Amino acid sequence: xxxxxxxxxxxxxxxxxxxxxxxxxxxxxxxxxxxxxxxxxxxxxxxxxxxxxxxxxxxxxxxxxxxxxxxxxxxxxxxxxxxxxxxxxxxxxxxxxxxxxxxxxxxxxxxxxxxxxxxxxxxxxxxxxxxxxxxxxxxxxxxxxxxxxxxxxxxxxxxxxxxxxxxxxxxxxxxxxxxxxxxxxxxxxxxxxxxxxxxxxxxxxxxxxxxxxxxxxxxxxxxxxxxxxxxxxxxxxxxxxxxxxxxxxxxxxxxxxxxxxxxxxxxxxxxxxxxxxxxxxxxxxxxxxxxxxxxxxxxxxxxxxxxxxxxxxxxxxxxxxxxxxxxxxxxxxxxxxxxxxxxxxxxxxxxxxxxxxxxxxxxxxxxxxxxxxxxxxxxxxxxxxxxxxxxxxxxxxxxxxxxxxxxxxxxxxxxxxxxxxxxxxxxxxxxxxxx
Amino acid sequence: xxxxxxxxxxxxxxxxxxxxxxxxxxxxxxxxxxxxxxxxxxxxxxxxxxxxxxxxxxxxxxxxxxxxxxxxxxxxxxxxxxxxxxxxxxxxxxxxxxxxxxxxxxxxxxxxxxxxxxxxxxxxxxxxxxxxxxxxxxxxxxxxxxxxxxxxxxxxxxxxxxxxxxxxxxxxxxxxxxxxxxxxxxxxxxxxxxxxxxxxxxxxxxxxxxxxxxxxxxxxxxxxxxxxxxxxxxxxxxxxxxxxxxxxxxxxxxxxxxxxxxxxxxxxxxxxxxxxxxxxxxxxxxxxxxxxxxxxxxxxxxxxxxxxxxxxxxxxxxxxxxxxx
Numbered sequence: 074x075x076x077x078x079x080x081x082x083x084x085x086x087x088x089x090x091x092x093x094x095x096x097x098x099x100x101x102x103x104x105x106x107x108x109x110x111x112x113x114x115x116x117x118x119x120x121x122x123x124x125x126x127x128x129x130x131x132x133x134x135x136x137x138x139x140x141x142x143x144x145x146x147x148x149x150x151x152x153x154x155x156x157x158x159x160x161x162x163x164x165x166x167x168x169x170x171x172x173x174x175x176x177x178x179x180x181x182x183x184x185x186x187x188x189x190x191x192x193x194x195x196x197x198x199x200x201x202x203x204x205x206x207x208x209x210x211x212x213x214x215x216x217x218x219x220x221x222x223x224x225x226x227x228x229x230x231x232x233x234x235x236x237x238x239x240x241x242x243x244x245x246x247x248x249x250x251x252x253x254x255x256x257x258x259x260x261x262x263x264x265x266x267x268x269x270x271x272x273x274x275x276x277x278x279x280x281x282x283x284x285x286x287x288x289x290x291x292x293x294x295x296x297x298x299x300x301x302x303x304x305x306x307x308x309x310x311x312x313x314x315x316x317x318x319x320x321x322x323x324x325x326x327x328x329x330x331x332x333x334x335x336x337x338x339x340x341x342x343x344x345x346x347x348x349x350x351x352x353x354x355x356x357x358x359x360x361x362x363x364x365x366x367x368x369x370x371x372x373x374x375x376x377x378x379x380x381x382x383x384x385x386x387x388x389x390x391x392x393x394x395x396x397x398x399x400x401x402x403x404x405x406x407x408x409x410x411x412x413x414x415x416x417x418x419x420x421x422x423x424x425x426x427x428x429x430x431x432x433x434x435x436x437x438x439x440x441x442x443x444x445x446x447x448x449x450x451x452x453x454x455x456x457x458x459x460x461x462x463x464x465x466x467x468x469x470x471x472x473x474x475x476x477x478x479x480x481x482x483x484x485x486x487x488x489x490x491x492x493x494x495x496x497x498x499x500x501x502x503x504x505x506x507x508x
Numbered sequence: 509x510x511x512x513x514x515x516x517x518x519x520x521x522x523x524x525x526x527x528x529x530x531x532x533x534x535x536x537x538x539x540x541x542x543x544x545x546x547x548x549x550x551x552x553x554x555x556x557x558x559x560x561x562x563x564x565x566x567x568x569x570x571x572x573x574x575x576x577x578x579x580x581x582x583x584x585x586x587x588x589x590x591x592x593x594x595x596x597x598x599x600x601x602x603x604x605x606x607x608x609x610x611x612x613x614x615x616x617x618x619x620x621x622x623x624x625x626x627x628x629x630x631x632x633x634x635x636x637x638x639x640x641x642x643x644x645x646x647x648x649x650x651x652x653x654x655x656x657x658x659x660x661x662x663x664x665x666x667x668x669x670x671x672x673x674x675x676x677x678x679x680x681x682x683x684x685x686x687x688x689x690x691x692x693x694x695x696x697x698x699x700x701x702x703x704x705x706x707x708x709x710x711x712x713x714x715x716x717x718x719x720x721x722x723x724x725x726x727x728x729x730x731x732x733x734x735x736x737x738x739x740x741x742x743x744x745x746x747x748x749x750x751x752x753x754x755x756x757x758x759x760x761x762x763x764x765x766x767x768x769x770x771x772x773x774x775x776x777x778x779x780x781x782x783x784x785x786x787x788x789x790x791x792x793x794x795x796x797x798x799x800x801x802x803x804x805x806x807x808x809x810x811x812x813x814x815x816x817x818x819x820x821x822x823x824x825x826x827x828x829x830x831x832x833x
Contacts (some may be wrong), residue, residue: 076610083606087598282593286654289560289587290610292579490563503524 077295077302084274084303089310098311102318105255124165124193126183129154131172138204145196158184165189168197178205248364249455250428256374257424257452260381263308264417264447267386268393271304272406275397275485284489293486297398298478301390308386309379316375320368377454377463384470385447388477389413395481395501398488405495412498420445424452431456441466443473480505513538513662513693514559519568521554528554529565530717536662536695536710541688543708543725544697545821547829550714552697553590556666559695560587572662583612586660590667590697592651594639601635604654611658618657625653645676652680656687663687665696669703681707701822711821715829729818732827735794736817737801740787743809748788751808755801760789785812 088094125146130136139147147168150157154169161167165187171180181201183189210218275297278284287296364370392413400406423445427436431453440450440462450466487504488496496504514536521529529551536542544552557563559570561582570577572584595603601622608618626632629649639647648671656663665684669677685707688694698704704711705725713721721728736759741748749758792798805811819827 282591
C-alpha cells in the first residue's frame with residue numbers, strides 16, 4: 074500500500090510541478106471564455122463594415138421607404154439598370170426593382186460587384202417584403218391601421234416552472250443548454266487528455282526500461298493503480314482550482330462590472346422571481362447572471378463535475394493503461410486505442426445531439442451506461458434531473474471502474490514484459506485468462 | 509553443511525509456445541558470488557525475474573533465507589536488470605530517492621546514504637541534473653547506486669558488464685567483490701567467461717531451459733579436466749618422446765617455451781649456450797599411468813614443471829552447450 078502511495082506521489086508531483094500544468098490550469102478558463110465570446114465578437118466585427126447599394130426603383134414604392142442600417146446603406150438613382158451596372162463599380166451593388174413590384178414580388182434583382190453575404194441578402198429581402206406587406210395592407214383602406222397593428226402586436230414571455238421545484242436546475246433551458254454543453258465538453262476533454270497521459274506514462278516506462286527496476290520492488294497492480302490514481306488526482310486538483318475560481322470570481326467580480334440594478338434583479342430571480350418581470354433586462358441574460366452569482370448552485374455543479382471526472386477518468390485511465398502496456402511506442406498505440414476512443418467519441422456526439430431533449434430515452438440510457446455516462450450525464454444535470462438517475466449512473470460508473478481495473482491489471486501484467494511484436498486485440502483478451 | 513541464502517527448487521515456467529525454465533534448481537551459498545551462465549535465450553532472465561518475484565513460476569518454489577519467498581523479501585534484494593533505464597525527465601537525486609523509498613528506506617536515511625555514495629563515486633554535482641543530460645556510463649553509475657543503496661542481502665546483476673567500458677567494468681567488478689566481502693550474496697548472469705573465473709565462486713549453467721551444470725568454479729574446472737598435462741623441461745625432445753612412448757599420448761609440442769637466447773642471430777651454435785626450455789602437452793589415461801610417465805620423463809630430461817591443464821570456463825561452457833562435456 075505504501076508502495077502505491079509512493080507511485081501516486083511521484084506521478085502527481087511530476088505533473089503538477091510542470092510549468093505546463095500551471096499555465097494550462099490558469100489559461101483554460103480564459104480560453105473557454107474566449108471560445109464562447111468569439112462568435113459574438115466576429116459577428117460584430119463583420120457587421121461593422123457598411124455596404125452601399127444603388128437602388129433603381131421603377132415602381133417608386135419601395136425605394137423611399139428603404140432604411141439604412143449598420144450593415145447596408147441605400148442610394149436612390151434613376152439611371153437605367155444596364156448603365157448603372159457598368160458605371161457604379163465603386164459601389165457594392167445595384168438593386169433593381171420592377172415597375173409592377175406589388176403584383177410580381179419576384180421582379181427584384183441585386184447585381185453585386187463582390188461576393189454578397191447571406192446576412193446582407195436577408196436584410197434587403199426582409200426590408201422589401203416588409204414594405205410590400207405594408208403597402209398591401211394599406212390598399213384595404215382600413216382606418217387607424219397603425220393603431221390596430223400596434224395593438225395586435227403581442228410579445229409572449231412564457232415562464233417555465235418545474236413541478237418538482239427543489240431539483241437543482243439552472244431554470245431556463247437555454248442556460249441549461251449552454252451549461253450542459255460546456256460541462257460535457259470539459260468531461261470529454263478530461264477523459265481524452267488524462268487517459269492519454271496515463272498511456273504515455275506507461276509507454277515511457279516500458280520503452281525506457283525503467284519498468285523492470287520498479288516491478289522488482291512494486292507489484293505491477295500497485296504500479297498501475299498508483300499511476301492511475303496519481304493522474305486522476307492531478308485532474309481533481311485542476312477542477313478544484315477552477316471550481317474555487319468560478320465560485321470566487323463569479324459572485325465577487327460580477328457586481329463590479331455590471332450595470333446598477335442587474336445584481337438586484339439577479340438576486341430576485343435566484344429567489345424564485347420571474348425574470349420576465351424585470352422589464353429592463355433580457356431574461357436569458359438575467360438567468361445566466363443568476364446562475365453565475367449563485368455560489369451554492371455553482372458549488373453543487375462542480376461537485377457533480379468532480380464526481381464524474383474522477384469516475385470517468387478512473388475508468389478510461391484503466392483502459393488506456395492496458396493499451397499502453399501492450400505496445401512499445403506511441404505509434405503502435407494509435408491502432409490499439411481505437412476501442413477505447415470509440416465510446417468517448419460516441420458519448421461526445423450523443424451529448425451534442427441529445428441536448429435538444431435531455432429526457433429522451435436515448436439520453437437516459439447513454440447517461441446510465443458507464444462508458445458514455447460521464448459525458449452525457451454531466452451534460453444533462455443542468456436541466457435538473459431526478460437524483461436517483463445521477464446516483465444510479467455514479468454507482469454503475471464506479472462499479473465498472475473496479476471491473477475494468479481487474480481486467481486492465483491482467484493485461485498490464487503480461488503486456489509490460491512483451492517487447493517487439495504488437496499484439497492483436499485477440500491476444501490481449503487471451504492475456505486476461507493467464508494465471 | 510553450507511549455509512544457503514537462496515534455494516530455487518524444481519522451478520518451471522512456460523509461456524505460450526515455449527518453455528522458459530524446465531525443472532531448474534539452484535542453491536546459492538551465503539556470502540558468495542554466484543554466476544548464472546548460459547547462451548542467449550536459455551532462461552536466465554526468467555529465473556532472475558522469478559527470484560525477484562516479478563513473475564511467478566508455474567511449478568516449483570523459491571526459498572529465501574530458509575522461508576518461502578515472500579513479498580517483503582524484495583526489500584532485501586537489489587536488482588540491476590540487463591536493460592537498464594531511469595526516468596529521463598526526473599532529476600538524478602529525486603529519482604534515486606524515489607527508488608530507495610520503494611525499497612523501504614525512509615526519506616532521511618535514503619538521503620544520507622545517497623550523499624555518501626554520490627561523494628564516493630564523485631558524482632555529487634549531478635544531484636539536480638536531469639537523467640537525460642547524463643551519458644550512458646554516468647546513468648549506469650546512478651543505477652548501480654540505486655541497486656545497492658538499501659544494502660540488500662542478495663544482489664542480482666543481469667549482464668552487469670554489458671555496455672561498460674573496461675575502466676568502469678573493472679570498477680564495477682571491484683565493487684561487486686567489495687560487496688561480497690561485506691557479507692552480501694551476489695548472483696550475476698553473464699556470458700563473459702573471463703569475468704566468471706575472476707569473480708564467481710559458484711556457477712550454474714543453464715541451456716535450453718535446463719540446469720546442465722552446477723557447482724563451485726574451481727571444482728568444476730578440475731572435474732572437467734581431460735587428463736591433459738603439460739610438462740616443461742630442458743633436454744632432448746626425441747629422447748623424451750621415446751621414453752614416454754607407450755605410456756601416454758603426446759597431444760601437442762610447443763617447441764621452445766621461451767625464445768632462444770642469442771641462438772637465432774649466431775650462425776654457429778656455441779657450446780655454452782643455455783639449453784632452451786621446451787614443453788610438451790600429453791594425455792595420460794589414469795593416475796596409475798601418471799606415476800610411470802613422471803618417472804620416465806624424469807629419467808630422460810631435466811623436468812622443470814609438470815602440471816595439469818585445467819580447462820577454462822570458456823571451454824567448459826562451449827563443450828557443455830554443445831553437449832560434448
